[in-house]
Amino acid sequence: MSTDHQPQPEDEQEPAESGAEQPLPPRRIGVVAAIAPLVFVLDLVTKVLATVNLEGSAPVRILGGAVYLQLVRNPGAAFSMATGMTWVLALVAIGVVVAIIWLARRLRSVGWAIGLGLVLGGALGNLADRIFRAPGPLQGHVVDFVSVFAPNGDFFPVFNVADSAISIGAVLIVLLSLFGKDYDGSSPRKAGTSRASAERDES
Secondary structure (H helix, E strand, C coil): CCCCCCCCCHHHHCCCCCCCCCCCCCCCHHHHHHHHHHHHHHHHHHHHHHHHHHCCCCCEEEHHHCEEEEEEEECCCHHHCCCCCHHHHHHHHHHHHHHHHHHHCCCCCHHHHHHHHHHHHHHHHHHHHHHHCCCCCCCCCEEEEEEECCHHHCCCCCECHHHHHHHHHHHHHHHHHHCCCCCCCCCHHHHHHHHHHHHHHHC
């Protein structure tokens, strides 16, 4: 009895991988859950220190004049924009927080998770000021205390840790979008190319 094994066709030996779906990356909600509270606590602590040590004081010059520390109570948005619309900004911030929390459970991109974590922590930091600080709920003034290169915001508007986190997170998200990286870890450009190839193969 012959024991020779007939070679199988190549397409029977190994399954075709061209149409196989790639496994999804793990969810990244934990990254958001780690970064957002960290930003919020850092923002809260620095604001408490600023109000305790800078109230009624002249700007404090540090780093050779690159940074001035001074207390400013801001009724507007980040970097003193939209002054006089405090309650509207508070409602917008609440909407941003809710949207990020809803999206967080769908995140599979580390970059997006970091960006949204920064934005969420910053939004919560400034929202806490608007709710709990004077003159009242949804009217509270945000505590700013960093002025770069000149006092009184003469070179750039006075800001805080929350403003910085929101700006860095937003820039990161924009860059990821420009490079074709989606929040779910996919690349729309590659996905579109794969779909087009599949349609050509079927035709």
